[in-house]
Amino acid sequence: MSWYRNCVFFVKGLREFTRSGYESASRSFVPEDLEVDVTGRSFMITGANSGIGKAAAKEIAKRGGALHLVCRNEDRAEEAKGEIVAETGNQNIFVHILDMSNPKGIWEFAEKFKNEHKLNVLINNAGCMVNQRELTEDGLEKNFATNTLGTYILTTALLPLLEKGNDSRIIVVSSGGMLVQKLNTSDLQSGNITFDGTMVYAQNKRQQVVLTEQWAKAHQTIHFAAMHPGWADTPAVRSSMPDFYEKMKTKLRTEVQGADTVIWLAVSPAAIKQASGLFFQDRQPVPTHLPLASTHSSPEDEEKLLKALEELAQHFKPT
Numbered sequence: 001m002s003w004y005r006n007c008v009f010f011v012k013g014l015r016e017f018t019r020s021g022y023e024s025a026s027r028s029f030v031p032e033d034l035e036v037d038v039t040g041r042s043f044m045i046t047g048a049n050s051g052i053g054k055a056a057a058k059e060i061a062k063r064g065g066a067l068h069l070v071c072r073n074e075d076r077a078e079e080a081k082g083e084i085v086a087e088t089g090n091q092n093i094f095v096h097i098l099d100m101s102n103p104k105g106i107w108e109f110a111e112k113f114k115n116e117h118k119l120n121v122l123i124n125n126a127g128c129m130v131n132q133r134e135l136t137e138d139g140l141e142k143n144f145a146t147n148t149l150g151t152y153i154l155t156t157a158l159l160p161l162l163e164k165g166n167d168s169r170i171i172v173v174s175s176g177g178m179l180v181q182k183l184n185t186s187d188l189q190s191g192n193i194t195f196d197g198t199m200v201y202a203q204n205k206r207q208q209v210v211l212t213e214q215w216a217k218a219h220q221t222i223h224f225a226a227m228h229p230g231w232a233d234t235p236a237v238r239s240s241m242p243d244f245y246e247k248m249k250t251k252l253r254t255e256v257q258g259a260d261t262v263i264w265l266a267v268s269p270a271a272i273k274q275a276s277g278l279f280f281q282d283r284q285p286v287p288t289h290l291p292l293a294s295t296h297s298s299p300e301d302e303e304k305l306l307k308a309l310e311e312l313a314q315h316f317k318p319t
């Protein structure tokens, strides 16, 4: 089955996820969708110092939004801020230092942020593909801690703030890679498998899609969306998937092309006309399963994921 899924996924990827896939899809884009002024609205982007996150930040800054860049490295974050301010003239750019694999730190950050700022749009973009099994200081597997638990805690902690605002949106930068994985809640720390970073990452991205669907059902005043950027030429792809990068480098999307749907979901009035909780690619909701791939999960398994994340989140919540 995994051979079948991988083949179907790769063929689909060559057609749709590449730069030519973007160029073809973009012929149906409505340019006016992005002709908006978001002055007065506040956006948070995790992992905003690089790649898709930085490209999205710049486009939102050009449209007047206040931006909170949440990054783990101060120098890289300040450099990105300087670039965004210089290129857009927008002075409302704020840096926050946070490691998304540190659950206690996320709770503390969100608590402080809630008391000091307003927020209209949260973009969960930070992500990693660590190819060896590595544990955080808390004993959590690094990919899971960053991609799944970090996203879960930040979103959960900021929900009350977003619920206070109007036209609130939460975007999760997932990946089409999740199409090759069925939700698996039995080994969240990947301790019982032969470790394969690509598959662990894909599992985390599947978890993000399931979470987005569940959040949308539970929080109806907020518009939730997960998305796939396509295959874009970013530092993460170059460093975590060097073989893939070598083979595909002439076919990859630019960072701005990868960020296009994030920007559309974050600022356009068109995006919120779509139902909440869907998975988007090139400004369109798309299926979350490949045909005949047997990746559908049961409501019980989805419930199990939520329960396990909530237990972990509470375990790390400062008292």
Ligand SMILES: NC(=O)c1ccc[n+]([C@@H]2O[C@H](COP(=O)([O-])OP(=O)(O)OC[C@H]3O[C@@H](n4cnc5c(N)ncnc54)[C@H](OP(=O)(O)O)[C@@H]3O)[C@@H](O)[C@H]2O)c1
Residues within 6 Å of the ligand: 046, 047, 048, 049, 050, 051, 052, 053, 070, 071, 072, 073, 076, 098, 099, 100, 101, 125, 126, 127, 128, 146, 173, 174, 175, 176, 228, 229, 230, 231, 232, 233, 234, 235, 236, 237, 258
């Ligand atoms: N590029 C693609 O083809 C592609 C395809 C599908 C999905 N995605 C998703 O797109 C998102 C952005 O990735 P990208 O391709 O733009 O790569 P990127 O340029 O390397 O950006 C990743 C960002 O996440 C940050 N990050 C990683 N771990 C973190 C942590 N523990 N705490 C805080 N920040 C952390 C990185 O910070 P540092 O700079 O400090 O490392 C960086 O800012 C990811 O979620 C990725 O899974 C990308």
